[in-house]
Amino acid sequence: MKLGVFELTDCGGCALNILFLYEKLFDILEFYEITEFHMASSSRSREKLDVAIVTGTVSTQRDLEVLKDARNRSEYLIALGTCATHGSVQGSVDDTKAAFRRIYGDIRGPTKVFDPRPVVDHVPVDFAIPGCPYNKEELFQVLMELARGVEPVAKDYPVCLECKLNEYECVLLKKGIPCLGPVTAGGCNAQCPALGLGCIGCRGPSMDANIPGMVEVLKNILPEEEISKKLRTFARW
Amino acid sequence: MIIELDEFTRVEGVGKAEIVVENGTIKEARVKILEGPRFFEVLTLGRNYWDVPDLEARICAICYLSHSIASVRAIENALKIDVPESVNKLRELGLWGEIIESHSLHLYLLALPDVLGYPDAISMVQRHGEIIKEGLAIKALGNTIREVIGGREIHGINVKPGGFGRYPSEAELENIAKHARSLVRFARRVVGIFASQEPRGAKAETAMTTSEYLWGDELIIEGERIQYEDLEEVPVSYSFAKHTYYKGSPIFVGALARVLLKGIAESGEAERLLREHREKIESRYVIYNNLAQAIELVYALEKVSKICEELLCEGIEKVIVEPEEKEGEGVGYVEAPRGVLVHHYRIEDGKIVWSNTITPTAFNQGIMELSLLEDARRMYGSLPEDSLKAKLEEVIRAFDPCISCSVHFVKM
Numbered sequence: 220m221k222l223g224v225f226e227l228t229d230c231g232g233c234a235l236n237i238l239f240l241y242e243k244l245f246d247i248l249e250f251y252e253i254t255e256f257h258m259a260s261s262s263r264s265r266e267k268l269d270v271a272i273v274t275g276t277v278s279t280q281r282d283l284e285v286l287k288d289a290r291n292r293s294e295y296l297i298a299l300g301t302c303a304t305h306g307s308v309q310g311s312v313d314d315t316k317a318a319f320r321r322i323y324g325d326i327r328g329p330t331k332v333f334d335p336r337p338v339v340d341h342v343p344v345d346f347a348i349p350g351c352p353y354n355k356e357e358l359f360q361v362l363m364e365l366a367r368g369v370e371p372v373a374k375d376y377p378v379c380l381e382c383k384l385n386e387y388e389c390v391l392l393k394k395g396i397p398c399l400g401p402v403t404a405g406g407c408n409a410q411c412p413a414l415g416l417g418c419i420g421c422r423g424p425s426m427d428a429n430i431p432g433m434v435e436v437l438k439n440i441l442p443e444e445e446i447s448k449k450l451r452t453f454a455r456w
Numbered sequence: 457m458i459i460e461l462d463e464f465t466r467v468e469g470v471g472k473a474e475i476v477v478e479n480g481t482i483k484e485a486r487v488k489i490l491e492g493p494r495f496f497e498v499l500t501l502g503r504n505y506w507d508v509p510d511l512e513a514r515i516c517a518i519c520y521l522s523h524s525i526a527s528v529r530a531i532e533n534a535l536k537i538d539v540p541e542s543v544n545k546l547r548e549l550g551l552w553g554e555i556i557e558s559h560s561l562h563l564y565l566l567a568l569p570d571v572l573g574y575p576d577a578i579s580m581v582q583r584h585g586e587i588i589k590e591g592l593a594i595k596a597l598g599n600t601i602r603e604v605i606g607g608r609e610i611h612g613i614n615v616k617p618g619g620f621g622r623y624p625s626e627a628e629l630e631n632i633a634k635h636a637r638s639l640v641r642f643a644r645r646v647v648g649i650f651a652s653q654e655p656r657g658a659k660a661e662t663a664m665t666t667s668e669y670l671w672g673d674e675l676i677i678e679g680e681r682i683q684y685e686d687l688e689e690v691p692v693s694y695s696f697a698k699h700t701y702y703k704g705s706p707i708f709v710g711a712l713a714r715v716l717l718k719g720i721a722e723s724g725e726a727e728r729l730l731r732e733h734r735e736k737i738e739s740r741y742v743i744y745n746n747l748a749q750a751i752e753l754v755y756a757l758e759k760v761s762k763i764c765e766e767l768l769c770e771g772i773e774k775v776i777v778e779p780e781e782k783e784g785e786g787v788g789y790v791e792a793p794r795g796v797l798v799h800h801y802r803i804e805d806g807k808i809v810w811s812n813t814i815t816p817t818a819f820n821q822g823i824m825e826l827s828l829l830e831d832a833r834r835m836y837g838s839l840p841e842d843s844l845k846a847k848l849e850e851v852i853r854a855f856d857p858c859i860s861c862s863v864h865f866v867k868m
Contacts, residue, residue: 238561308514332493
């Protein structure tokens with residue numbers, strides 16, 4: 220099977236994380252030929268792809284063209300990482316034009332700039348793996364399932380569930396630390412509560428997330444404007 | 457006529473370049489950063505200082521810990537938070553881990569294919585599998601250190617103003633020290649490979665570093681001690697990254713600048729390797745940033761085991777120090793793997809009201825262009841256009857550019 224990795228505007232981490240699979244990367248190479256991956260290879264290809272992985276937000280005209288090309292050339296498209304699935308931190312800019320002027324003055328820049336939006340807002344995607352960063356194991360599983368012709372299933376439970384399974388002390392209720400675990404999609408194995416810190420919501424909302432309930436609990440710990448900033452850091456709920 | 461270099465490959469982020477030819481001579485070279493703007497300075501505004509290092513980490517995946525630590529140091533300077541010596545040592549350990557992770561990624565997976573004549577590391581596996589595996593083993597140690605200190609391989613949230621969320625165990629430190637020591641002999645091999653490169657690119661005449669090896673309260677440039685405000689920033693119409701100059705000269709930051717200006721002290725193998733290759737390093741050609749990184753990789757492995765041993769011997773004070781003040785202004789200078797990184801905040805009532813970030817790739821924009829210009833002049837006409845483009849891209853790669861970082865270089 221032919222695999223392509225495409226980077227739009229982001230921190231580079233989602234593409235990099237694929238290389239962090241180490242020996243599992245060699246397992247993937249048993250099933251896939253990576254024909255396009257600009258961060259890792261100078262080879263350029265115009266081939267049809269079985270699977271395209273797209274990371275980052277659509278923030279420029281160039282990003283949109285790369286995304287459309289990836290969609291048109293591929294059978295199966297995976298939006299990888301919270302930038303691609305929910306917009307992540309850079310997607311939370313309210314007024315791109317004003318922000319741009321503030322930073323660059325009157326200069327127009329080398330290409331047209333858009334409001335940073337997730338890949339899923341622009342093209343249909345076949346599967347989305349959120350996370351900033353995403354869980355490498357999850358990507359590995361999804362690629363292996365696809366190689367075997369199995370449609371992968373998205374995780375629909377909150378981070379809280381993984382925290383309970385690990386028997387971590389509840390940082391929100393026991394320690395009074397702001398934590399978005401109750402409303403954030405699981406799949407990260409509750410990495411932040413494992414450090415004794417609150418979940419920052421980097422995987423975006425879980426299914427059936429009770430946002431008003433979350434806000435009520437957080438009101439005892441945080442001023443209201445901070446609650447909304449916290450909730451809107453990685454996803455537009 | 458314009459010779460267009462396609463979007464750079466084997467670098468982080470989206471950028472390309474063009475060489476302007478007029479009447480058969482090279483007139484100009486432009487590096488065009490096309491990565492979309494990412495607005496981090498705007499995003500930090502109005503946020504509680506506690507949440508900001510986690511947000512700033514997202515600027516870059518390859519050097520997230522450098523961003524977290526620069527952010528935390530700026531906040532601690534602003535709010536007068538004085539952390540214990542062991543907290544600083546753990547942060548140093550994290551930064552050395554990041555240098556190990558980042559340099560090994562660049563040297564083994566991105567730059568080595570240039571030296572050995574391959575399009576990528578994956579196609580090198582058949583004939584040079586061993587060295588790729590050595591590189592991956594070193595890189596994995598770098599990531600382990602980032603995980604232990606930062607909380608995750610990428611974008612961890614464990615580095616906090618005043619200390620850490622979770623402190624490492626003795627077993628973790630012992631494990632890191634043991635692995636670091638055993639990897640030195642692998643890293644040594646890659647030094648020889650990069651010493652074989654021919655001199656290319658411009659000379660790093662105006663090199664800049666932080667005042668201590670990994671951080672500092674001042675910057676050192678050409679024998680002078682300055683603050684970053686003493687540099688001159690110029691926006692350019694063809695790129696999302698601005699250019700920086702010191703007294704009219706383009707600046708160079710990175711491993712070559714560090715090794716040149718600070719040398720390598722109190723280490724065994726790295727010090728010996730630096731002596732062996734001193735002439736090449738002192739020639740200042742930017743292609744030898746690769747060589748400097750390779751020597752620094754050995755240095756990092758030696759430092760890591762030393763710091764772990766010190767921490768195991770002296771013990772760790774497991775605290776999160778509360779701020780004395782709720783407002784103030786502070787700068788954090790850190791040596792990211794690619795060079796000087798600046799975070800600067802003004803904080804009022806615990807919230808960020810003004811914010812500025814300058815990254816190493818932004819500092820290096822000017823000398824990147826100068827390198828393309830000089831090399832294009834040297835090689836134009838004597839090579840087919842495709843080979844010329846490939847050679848020019850190799851020089852860009854030697855800067856180890858991190859383009860995602862460079863696009864929010866701003867003074868607000």
